[in-house]
Amino acid sequence: EMIVADFINPADSPNTTVEQVAADMIDQGAELIFATSDDMKDGILAAAEAHPDVPMIWSSGDSAWADGKAHLPNLTNLGNIMPQMEYGKYLAGCAAALESKSGNIGFLGPLINDETRRLTNAAYLGAKDCWASKNVAGGDLNFQVKWIGFWFHIPGVTLDPTVVVNDFYDSGVDVVISHIDTPEALIETDKRAAAGEDVLVVGYDYEGACELAPNVCLGVPYFNWGPAYLEVAEDVSHDQFEAEFNWVGPNLANLNDKDSSSIGFIFGDALSDTSQGKLENIIESFDKDLTTLFSGPINYQDGTNFVPAGGNPTLNDIWYTPQLLEGMTGDSA
Missing domain, CATH: 3.40.50.2300 (Response regulator)
Structure with a gap:
């Protein structure tokens, strides 16, 4: 029972x-x-x-x-x-970068703690790597993080995610990655696209998230x-x-296997076949050692070194990440 x-x-x-x-x-x-x-x-x-x-x-x-x-x-x-949702968020960031035309990506975050920082960082690393794979200047990637203050909107307490998502798009963002428990990012992206804007979204946590806005959803990482x-x-x-x-860790040989994988990633209808193929290749290349996802050189947002060139952090380093990473815009604490 x-x-x-x-x-x-x-x-x-x-x-x-x-x-x-x-x-x-x-x-x-x-x-x-x-x-x-x-x-x-x-x-x-x-x-x-x-x-x-x-x-x-x-x-x-x-x-x-x-x-x-x-x-x-x-x-x-x-x-x-x-x-180990870090793998899923890396894929989310990669999907966003592969489909972004401007390199302007918005990350809709909940509250700030060790977990949300490290998962946001994983999304940025995925975006950074996949943006670079498009043979564009790495400096052209603009990864903005905005925290609303909790996992969902509490009127009078948190920022309104509906407003944050629209502010992202008004500022020139063309892909939003959601990291909150509610679907405002999908709903608002769908509205903007229906009005003729070229905008896309990556969902979070709920396996069926893309069903809410299939025309604009690139995919969704989810917990199992x-x-x-x-x-x-x-x-x-x-x-x-x-x-x-x-x-x-996930079952990297069968990421969406409900009986064995701790996370999954559903490809959305808005994801191109080419981008899906690249993501599938990335999944095949993943190492079961999570530390390899954070291979150096990586600096923190304040410019201090997180991971030296040629090195990997410890699991402890990853879990207790104190800052966002260099190249990201947004609060670390």
């Missing part, structure tokens, strides 16, 4: 805490708790401490990572799962949590649960 509590966030449920929800679920007989957002950190840490005999997973967290900055070895009932969640549930059922940090 699955007990589900949705809309546990400050906008929809301002008086409900993750700790309260976890306690209610345990009272209803739950033997495994999943907290499915980085934003649930404080609540799931408190819940794990209060219920040490109940296995829990904090998705996207790092509390069980022995080499991480926030390791909590006392919480032996709290594990972490995070798919099922395989990792199932493995944990089976471990719990066999009394074999251990609090592990699992940064789960």
Whole structure:
């Protein structure tokens, strides 16, 4: 039996805490708790401490990572799962650059934290590499990042993503990459295209995102949590649960396989056959070692070095990326 509590966030449920929800679920007989957002950190840490005999997973967290900055070895009932979406965002950036005519790309971001910085950086690297492959000057790429403040619009609290997307297009952007949970980027791009503008969009997270605006959607990277969640549930059922940090790589041989890949990428109808072929070649060339996606030389936005020429960062370096990268426009913090 699955007990589900949705809309546990400050906008929809301002008086409900993750700790309260976890306690209610345990009272209803739950033997495994999943907290499915980085934003649930404080609540799931408190819940794990209060219920040490109940296995829990904090998705996207790092509390069980022995080499991480926030390791909590006392919480032996709290594990972490995070798919390596960096591959998917690299593809998103590449698709945007391959189809952009101007080299002006807008990135619609949520809030700023380690996760969103590193995934935004991965999108930029994909855009940078694929823009360069078109034999145009690398300096012609203009990658603008705008953070709205949360994963979706909260009136009076966040920026309005509808306004941000239109501001992008008004400034000369011709492709927007969405990194929020709601479809404003697709909706507004579709409207602008229907009015005769040559604009395109890359969705995020929801596998069926392109169905909302098929004429302008280049593709969508999405999470596939099922395989990792199932493995944990089976471990719990066999009394074999251990609090592990699992940064789960995709099945690069079959990226959209629902039974084995932690992420996927759906090609959109607006993506040309030529660009799709290039993306397929890139997927074939991916190394299962995530650090190779960030091969140097790479500098941070302030000009300091992130990865030296010929080197790769550590996984720790990637996870805790403190800044956006050189060549990107937007706030790092």
